[in-house]
Amino acid sequence: MRHTILRHDSPISVVDSIQLVPFLIVPVHRNGGKKLNTTKILQERVRSAFAPAAEPAADNPDPNELARSAKACLDFDLAQRIAAIRDIARGRIVFTTSFGIEDQAVTHAICSQALAIDVVILDTGRLFPQTYELWAQTERRYGRRIQAFYPERGAVEALVDRQGINGFYTSVEAREACCTVRKVEPLRRALSGATAWITGLRADQSNDRAGISFAAVDPQHRLIKVNPLFYWTREQVLAFICEHGIPYNPLHDQGFLSIGCAPCTRAVAPGEPERSGRWWWEEEDKKECGLHHRHRPQAPAQSEASREEATP
Secondary structure, three states: OOOOOOOOOOOOOOHHHOOOOOOOOOOOEEOOOEEOOOHHHHHHHHHHHHOOOOOOOOOOOOHHHHHHHHHHHOOOOHHHHHHHHHHHOOOEEEEEEOOOHHHHHHHHHHHOOOOOOEEEEEOOOOEOHHHHHHHHHHHHHHOOOOEEEOOOHHHHHHHHHHHOOOHHHOOHHHHHHHHHHHHHHHHHHHOOOEEEEEOOOOHHHOHHHOOOOOEEEEOOOOEEEEOOOOOOOHHHHHHHHHHHOOOOOHHHHHOOOOOOEHHHEOOOOOOOOOOOOEOOOOOOOOOOOOOOOOOOOOOOOOOHHHHHHHOO
């Protein structure tokens, strides 16, 4: 197995400053077996997602309890966290993969436990050949089909007719229009009818993602969005990949720290931010395609417990 996969030159550790998760859907026992009161919080947040204009019926959760819940989340390994999501959440759960190293780690946790979670890929039609090969390799490794969602044919034809084959280079608006047709609309179909959406997002990937938590209501898709790797660093992901012999994209060994569509991805130089190779011709602070909206970081509550945990 390869061991030359490149690491991020300037990792940002978020473990010491993890913000409070909005709620925790994993049943955890603390203080002599007393179950944390998180189920009620989850239920009320789900209700508010389906009625965004309504005020949540539940009182605001106690900051100290949320702090304990956030810390408890760290006590579960990746497989346990994802298994707990499947145990607690009712209905269809979807995991969207782009075959990056984070997604391969989550795929391993799902498939190695044969969990009833749909693993899907948004095939834009512009992916790297290496990504397609990894797709096939992953299916062979786990003996499981990964469902593909494709752009609508008519929408792609109209887009190319309007922009040209590589019109996304001309402006941010043109690139966003391409992402909408090739990624955002297929995601909408992939998540249709789902109650939970699992992603491979990490908080230290970019400033836009620094505010993510373990789980939160996604009002746009009206479901629960879960980020089981939210506090991991790139180094932790790489260690997990190597430990379990998980196949990964060989482009990672060539400086591609974040891999998307071939025309929109380049290798990054040492010291560059992890996602700087995505849409590199645009401003540095705009590195999202529309699948994930910006997450604003929130300062954690300065309770006595949190101060004690922050003390070296």
